[in-house]
Amino acid sequence: MVAKRLSVVDVDLCVGCQLCMFACTRRFGEAGISRSAIQVRSAGGFERGFIVSVCRACPDPPCAKVCPTNALVPRKPGGVTLIPSRCIACKNCVEACPLGAVSWDEEVNKPAICVYCGYCADYCPYGVIKLEPLRGKEK
Amino acid sequence: MIEGDPVVRVLYVDLTRRRSWVEEQADLFERYLGGAGVAIQLLHKECPVGVDPLAPGNPIIFAVGQLNGLFPIASKMVAMFKSPHTGNLGESHAGGRGAIALRMAGYGALVIKGRSETPVYLAVHGDEVHLRDASAIWGMGSSYTVGRVIRQREPYPGVRTIMRIGRAGEKLVSWAGLITETYRHFGRLGLGAVFGSKNLKAVTVSGRSVFKFKKPRLYRETYDEVFDLLTKSTLMKKYHELGTSMNINPLNEKRCLPTRNLKKGYFKFADEISGETFAKTHLGRRVACAHCPVSCIHIAWLREPYEQEPYFYKTKMISYDYELIYALGSMLEVGQIDGLLKLFDEVEIQGLDAMSAGVILAWATEMQERGMISTKETVGLNLKWGDYDTYIRAVKLIVEQPNDFFKALGRGVDYASSKYGGSEFALAFGGNEMPGYHSGPATHISHLVSSRHSHLDSAGYSIDDKMNAAGKKLTADEIADSLLNEEKWRQILSSLITCYFARGVFTPEVIVKALSTLNYQLSPENLTEIGGNILKAKYNFKTREGFNLSKLRIPNRIFETPTPAGQLSEEFIRESIRLYKDKIEAL
Numbered sequence: 001m002v003a004k005r006l007s008v009v010d011v012d013l014c015v016g017c018q019l020c021m022f023a024c025t026r027r028f029g030e031a032g033i034s035r036s037a038i039q040v041r042s043a044g045g046f047e048r049g050f051i052v053s054v055c056r057a058c059p060d061p062p063c064a065k066v067c068p069t070n071a072l073v074p075r076k077p078g079g080v081t082l083i084p085s086r087c088i089a090c091k092n093c094v095e096a097c098p099l100g101a102v103s104w105d106e107e108v109n110k111p112a113i114c115v116y117c118g119y120c121a122d123y124c125p126y127g128v129i130k131l132e133p134l135r136g137k138e139k
Numbered sequence: 140m141i142e143g144d145p146v147v148r149v150l151y152v153d154l155t156r157r158r159s160w161v162e163e164q165a166d167l168f169e170r171y172l173g174g175a176g177v178a179i180q181l182l183h184k185e186c187p188v189g190v191d192p193l194a195p196g197n198p199i200i201f202a203v204g205q206l207n208g209l210f211p212i213a214s215k216m217v218a219m220f221k222s223p224h225t226g227n228l229g230e231s232h233a234g235g236r237g238a239i240a241l242r243m244a245g246y247g248a249l250v251i252k253g254r255s256e257t258p259v260y261l262a263v264h265g266d267e268v269h270l271r272d273a274s275a276i277w278g279m280g281s282s283y284t285v286g287r288v289i290r291q292r293e294p295y296p297g298v299r300t301i302m303r304i305g306r307a308g309e310k311l312v313s314w315a316g317l318i319t320e321t322y323r324h325f326g327r328l329g330l331g332a333v334f335g336s337k338n339l340k341a342v343t344v345s346g347r348s349v350f351k352f353k354k355p356r357l358y359r360e361t362y363d364e365v366f367d368l369l370t371k372s373t374l375m376k377k378y379h380e381l382g383t384s385m386n387i388n389p390l391n392e393k394r395c396l397p398t399r400n401l402k403k404g405y406f407k408f409a410d411e412i413s414g415e416t417f418a419k420t421h422l423g424r425r426v427a428c429a430h431c432p433v434s435c436i437h438i439a440w441l442r443e444p445y446e447q448e449p450y451f452y453k454t455k456m457i458s459y460d461y462e463l464i465y466a467l468g469s470m471l472e473v474g475q476i477d478g479l480l481k482l483f484d485e486v487e488i489q490g491l492d493a494m495s496a497g498v499i500l501a502w503a504t505e506m507q508e509r510g511m512i513s514t515k516e517t518v519g520l521n522l523k524w525g526d527y528d529t530y531i532r533a534v535k536l537i538v539e540q541p542n543d544f545f546k547a548l549g550r551g552v553d554y555a556s557s558k559y560g561g562s563e564f565a566l567a568f569g570g571n572e573m574p575g576y577h578s579g580p581a582t583h584i585s586h587l588v589s590s591r592h593s594h595l596d597s598a599g600y601s602i603d604d605k606m607n608a609a610g611k612k613l614t615a616d617e618i619a620d621s622l623l624n625e626e627k628w629r630q631i632l633s634s635l636i637t638c639y640f641a642r643g644v645f646t647p648e649v650i651v652k653a654l655s656t657l658n659y660q661l662s663p664e665n666l667t668e669i670g671g672n673i674l675k676a677k678y679n680f681k682t683r684e685g686f687n688l689s690k691l692r693i694p695n696r697i698f699e700t701p702t703p704a705g706q707l708s709e710e711f712i713r714e715s716i717r718l719y720k721d722k723i724e725a726l
Contacts, residue, residue: 015434017427018239018297019211026362029355031209033243033298034347041297045290046321046426047438047456107349125370125432 004116005057005079005134006038013126014050016040020120020129024112027119035105037112038120038129055079055101055114057134063093063102063111072113078134082113140169141350141657146205146247149181152261152268154337155195155253159268164247173204173247175230176634176673178219179680181250182228188683192223192329193311193336195254201241201342202249204635208242209350209358210365210653212644214428215636216241223336224313224329224495224551225570227684228677230591231327232633234428234436235320237300237344244346251339260303260341262293273340277309281488282318289341299345305490307538308335312549314495314572318487322426322436322458326492327593328571358656365644365653370432374643378435382425383461384414391469393607393703395578395600398469399524400501401566401696404577404703408474412464421476423456428638435640441480457484465575466497471504471530478527485531489538495551498572499537500530502552506561516544516559553692563695568592569686577697579603579704581618584712587691588619588719589626590677595639597626607703615715623674623722630673631666675726688720 024036038054057079064072064080071086072093087110094102094111105112118131140146147165152158167177178200185198199220206213216238222229241249244265251261255270258277262269271292276285282305289301300319307315308331315331316324325331334340352358369375377385390396391409398406410416423440427433438456445451457480464479467486473479486493504522506512514521518541520529540546547555552572556565566573568583569592576582578600585599586592594600602621606613613621628647629639637645645653647663654661661669698707 015425015427016429017432017434018429019432022208022211022430025349026359029359030349030351031358032347032349034349039297045287046436047424049424106347123366123432125434 003057003075003077003079003134004118004131006054006114006116006118006121007056007130007132008052008054009127009130011052011128012049014040014052014128015126016042016046016050017125019123019125020052023120023123027117035107035112037103037114039100039103052128053100053103054129055116056099057116062096062098066092066096068092072111079116080113082111084108084110087111140165140205140659141352144205144350144657145245145348146173146203146242148246149248149250150246150263150268151250151252152270153253154251154255154259154270154339157255157270168205168247171669171673172631172634173207174202174217174634174636175219175630175677176669177248178202178217178230179673179676181248182219182221183676183680185250185252186221190221192221192226192229193332195252195337197221197333197336199251199330199333199337200248201237203238203242203247205657206635206637206653207238208348208430209657210362210637211369212365212431212433212641213635213637214238214431215633215638217633217636218317218325218330220330220333221684222328223311223332225592227681227686228590229328229330229333230677231317231325231330232595232636233317233319233323233325234431234638235300235323236429237302237319238636239429240298240300240344240346243298243348244344245348249342249344251337251342254336255338258338258340260289260343261339263342263344264295265346276340278306280306282490283321283488285341286318286321289343293343293345295345298347299343301341301343303341304331304334305488307490308332310538310540310549311335312491312538314492314551315490316492318490322438323428324492326494328591331490352656353658354656361652361656365649366432368644368649369641375433375641378640379433381414381418382435382437384417384437384459384464386461387413387464388415390576390578393578394701395576395703396469397465397566397573397575397577399472400470400505400564401573401577401700404700406469406472406474408472409469411474412468412476412479416476417459421480431638433640439480441477441484455484457487459483462575463493466494467530470497470501470575471527472524473527473530474525475527482527482530482534485534489534491534491537494574495572496534496537498566499548499552499555500533502556502561502565503533503548505564506559509561511560512544516542518542518545562692566694566696568693569691576600576603577700577702579607579702580707580712580715581606581613581622583693583697583707584618584715584719585622587693587712588622588688588716590674590681596629597622603702603704612704615711616718618715619719619722623719627667627670627674630670634669634673671726675723678723688716691716
């Protein structure tokens with residue numbers, strides 16, 4: 001199976017509705033946002049547009065490099081997989097991601113790591129984000 | 140209700156004693172669902188009878204409902220207080236991020252009591268509650284700057300609301316609003332002044348929560364049904380595309396767009412300030428409230444050169460909607476789009492309610508035109524239809540209050556006309572300045588009898604519009620019935636709290652199904668009964684504070700200017716009000 005990643009196609013189309021954030025937590029049949037691996041915030045006031053923070057599946061992920069227990073396992077050709085049983089909740093990964101794409105799942109006290117399922121993209125009304133094949137090199 | 144739903148938690152903040160605590164009100168939320176239903180019960184309990192609305196005893200109540208955060212477009216928050224503008228029920232609704240933030244912070248309501256000795260703002264981040272010093276931002280010239288300062292200073296961008304007042308609220312203008320996320324407002328009935336009276340500059344709330352369901356699959360299925368109705372049907376087309384401003388041209392063509400202080404129902408430059416023109420020349424960005432796919436918030440850009448500095452420009456982003464365009468545009472005959480945007484901007488900088496601003500300035504212009512006031516009252520201003528520069532100066536003076544006349548304008552057109560005359564063309568209904576519809580009898584009856592004296596309460600204009608299109612006329616009794624039934628149902632929407640724009644999506648059947656995911660077994664009839672109880676509780680608060688449907692002032696102007704339904708009759712309108720009174724008292 002071809003590995004996939006979530007891509008921010010055009011952030012200027014984002015209206016800040018945050019339906020993607022709600023979708024991410026709803027994957028578990030739950031409502032709310034505290035388990036979401038995608039975050040949307042304004043770029044300093046609504047008039048300046050929005051910042052969409054989501055894992056872009058780096059080929060050499062900085063979050064995995066700082067994980068002391070190898071709970072974040074690099075995936076080929078990019079991104080990481082979380083093994084929750086190894087995680088000691090040190091939050092090094094949150095600090096390490098320069099995109100701010102590692103958010104924190106308060107429910108289980110572990111990082112909320114994108115699993116590249118694309119459920120969020122199905123609820124984006126404007127096609128801001130999309131799931132796309134990951135081919136081993138940066139676009 | 141979902142088991143263990145934190146919606147039952149009510150956060151109390153006493154500004155006098157600088158204390159906060161949480162009380163659980165499971166029974167209230169179970170019975171009244173949340174939002175308006177719970178807020179009115181809390182208001183009855185917390186607001187002493189006859190209290191001065193600007194005294195510490197007047198509480199501010201924010202409430203959300205059980206669908207907020209769970210279903211899309213359940214994005215509204217309700218505020219209740221005793222209104223300094225009308226002296227009875229103050230109720231205002233807003234979108235933005237407030238509803239989601241309060242729900243995610245783990246509360247169903249926030250009750251703010253007392254008065255701080257010094258300026259403060261309130262920061263609620265989940266279970267943490269802080270009162271922060273606001274001395275440095277009190278008196279700040281622009282409400283935009285206040286937002287920027289708090290944005291920099293407080294954590295959790297993306298999952299927070301920042302609700303703040305401008306100088307108008309500090310100066311206790313009785314129709315000052317509360318601004319949220321820069322582009323949405325608790326605009327009407329003076330919440331800004333109540334904030335000001337408490338030395339409360341702003342409230343920021345943030346949080347992250349998760350809600351678990353007994354039947355997760357049913358929840359997801361129901362969510363998808365609502366989502367599909369919102370995004371795949373044509374129900375939201377109007378709000379989604381041009382936005383509410385798409386009403387300007389059709390209402391003008393039907394001769395019901397109030398113009399020149401309702402001397403007319405037709406504005407010859409309406410197309411210049413219509414939704415179509417805005418979209419073509421000035422629409423710069425569209426944004427959405429949290430958890431709503433519609434993005435009805437339309438923001439225009441305005442590029443202005445600095446006259447003394449060549450090649451320097453500022454580009455401002457200013458939101459527009461139908462009601463602003465009507466009140467500050469057609470009502471004042473401002474038909475020039477850049478000028479109109481500058482006027483919107485000044486109203487926003489000061490933190491005023493745009494609708495009241497337009498109606499009050501229109502009354503003042505007619506007063507000066509008739510020679511009933513002079514430049515002595517206006518401190519040298521010559522108010523003239525279409526002259527937006529002078530209107531911008533007048534807006535500043537309403538907040539600065541250099542003399543008794545501007546102080547009177549700061550209390551609304553009812554009060555100002557009681558002092559200076561001209562009440563026959565002072566267009567307030569139940570003390571609140573009129574919305575932008577002169578479509579027939581139902582719209583004005585709706586403004587007169589409804590809880591907030593707002594077009595949103597029972598949508599009389601929509602009844603008129605249907606009747607006008609069909610060439611029919613309803614009896615006074617039929618109008619009273621229709622308005623009462625609509626307002627009863629809307630209590631359910633504003634208790635859950637879904638946006639009224641989605642009232643076509645949230646039918647009784649859809650609401651019943653959504654509530655079934657929260658373990659409720661209610662029928663549409665049960666909902667109507669709950670809605671009736673909430674409406675009656677609101678009416679009881681109003682009458683408790685002196686409101687009387689038999690003693691309403693009706694400005695004569697509405698009988699002079701013809702509507703698409705013909706010339707209105709005072710006798711007919713009073714008859715319908717009398718019937719409405721009997722019906723609401725029998726609830």
